[in-house]
Amino acid sequence: MTKVLVLHSVGLLRSALTALLRSEESFDVAASGWCTAQQHVESLRPDVCVVDLDCPGTATMLEGGPAGGGAALGRHIGLLVLASAARPGALRKAFEARALGYVDKDASAGRLVRAIRKVAEGERFVDESLAFGFLEASRMPLTARELSVLARAAEGESIAEIARGLHLSNGTVRNYMASATRKVGARNRIDAIRITQGAGWV
Missing domain, CATH: 3.40.50.2300 (Response regulator)
Incomplete structure (x- = not known):
């Protein structure tokens, strides 16, 4: 059985x-x-x-x-x-x-x-x-850090909150966000979150 x-x-x-x-x-x-x-x-x-x-x-x-x-x-x-x-x-x-x-x-x-x-x-x-x-x-374009930034953004955290949570500067978080947005072909942060959630990455 x-x-x-x-x-x-x-x-x-x-x-x-x-x-x-x-x-x-x-x-x-x-x-x-x-x-x-x-x-x-x-x-x-x-x-x-x-x-x-x-x-x-x-x-x-x-x-x-x-x-x-x-x-x-x-x-x-x-x-x-x-x-x-x-x-x-x-x-x-x-x-x-x-x-x-x-x-x-x-x-x-x-x-x-x-x-x-x-x-x-x-x-x-x-x-x-x-x-x-x-x-x-196998072609996932985002780094682990970019994914973690997007995941926190998807939960509604601000740039400052993400920076504090990941022990990064606000500028570094913005850079990760911009990089992730560009890599997935999104228009903006909200679009990047939508794309990555739809694919199951976040």
């Missing part, structure tokens, strides 16, 4: 995924939101965690790798993500978190079931339709 944990912040989608996977007799399926994810991981010790990359909270969980964020997955759990090629930044974060499975959100239910079985066996599964997204992910 393969133990599967579905992590999603949206109750309706979480319930739908859980019901779908429970139709497979070989799966023992549980579900959780982010606030109780760690407790479920520790008590259930699932073989596979299924995570939607577009789900709020996913980025935080992935930032520290397999043991990162509130979920604290641990290396013994296979991470499988539901993804879109249009969000290469999210794919890159999942790859850096050592996710084994990558299923296109437009794929069939059968593909998801097959992917879970592969990941449970410790094998990698990647939908071919996500190949372009991975290619774009």
